[in-house]
Amino acid sequence: MMFARSLRPFAECWPVAVICCALSLTAGSIGSAQDEISSIGHALKATVLDVTTYPAAILHYDSTMRDWKSSQPLLQHGFVEQNPRFTLSGLSNDRPVSYGAGKNQILRDAVSVLAVTAAHNFATRLIEDAMKARYPEHRKMVAVVGWIERIGLSSYLSYHVSAAHYRQWKRNERLAAQLGIR
Numbered sequence: 263m264m265f266a267r268s269l270r271p272f273a274e275c276w277p278v279a280v281i282c283c284a285l286s287l288t289a290g291s292i293g294s295a296q297d298e299i300s301s302i303g304h305a306l307k308a309t310v311l312d313v314t315t316y317p318a319a320i321l322h323y324d325s326t327m328r329d330w331k332s333s334q335p336l337l338q339h340g341f342v343e344q345n346p347r348f349t350l351s352g353l354s355n356d357r358p359v360s361y362g363a364g365k366n367q368i369l370r371d372a373v374s375v376l377a378v379t380a381a382h383n384f385a386t387r388l389i390e391d392a393m394k395a396r397y398p399e400h401r402k403m404v405a406v407v408g409w410i411e412r413i414g415l416s417s418y419l420s421y422h423v424s425a426a427h428y429r430q431w432k433r434n435e436r437l438a439a440q441l442g443i444r
Contacts, residue, residue: 305387314416315383319376321420325427326368332434334361335443375423383412 309315333343337358343349348364349356358364390408394401438444 301388301391304391305384308387309380309384312383312387312412314412315379316376317416318379318419318423319372322375322423322427323368323372325424325431326371327365328431329427329434330361330364330368332431332438333358335438336434339441339443375419379416379419382415386412 330348333341337343342355343358344354346352346354346356347367348359350359351357359367386408390404393404397404
């Protein structure tokens with residue numbers, strides 16, 4: 263079990279910073295308060311409907327739950343938890359938290375990842391709308407660059423938050439099979 267420590271501070275402060283930057287970038291190009299509300303509403307709707315908002319959170323939840331479930335038989339046979347976020351003491355190589363507490367932690371982590379991708383996509387949409395307003399002759403190019411950027415971040419983040427858990431899940435299953443634990 264592990265959640266990338268490098269992502270944790272990023273997930274906590276990055277969305278606010280991006281939204282502030284996006285709003286400051288778009289403020290100069292929006293003519294009135296009505297246009298600003300319309301732009302924010304459009305960006306919010308586009309974020310909710312954007313398929314790149316969800317994969318990282320879904321893959322993180324799935325991979326971490328597989329890792330957590332496959333760890334349970336090993337933990338019940340005396341193995342210790344390596345991830346300090348899933349131990350009673352908060353230290354590595356200690357007794358694990360309960361299965362339910364682990365599931366709750368995994369859900370919180372997945373929601374945190376969803377918050378990062380949603381904030382990113384929201385900010386990207388605000389910037390994209392401002393760029394389209396400023397350069398109406400390049401609307402298609404701005405849209406394509408926006409899609410490339412959102413797909414790129416979604417792909418990177420999906421891999422970053424799930425790959426290690428999928429590998430650990432397979433290692434846990436192999437070890438349990440070797441030891442005859444089920």
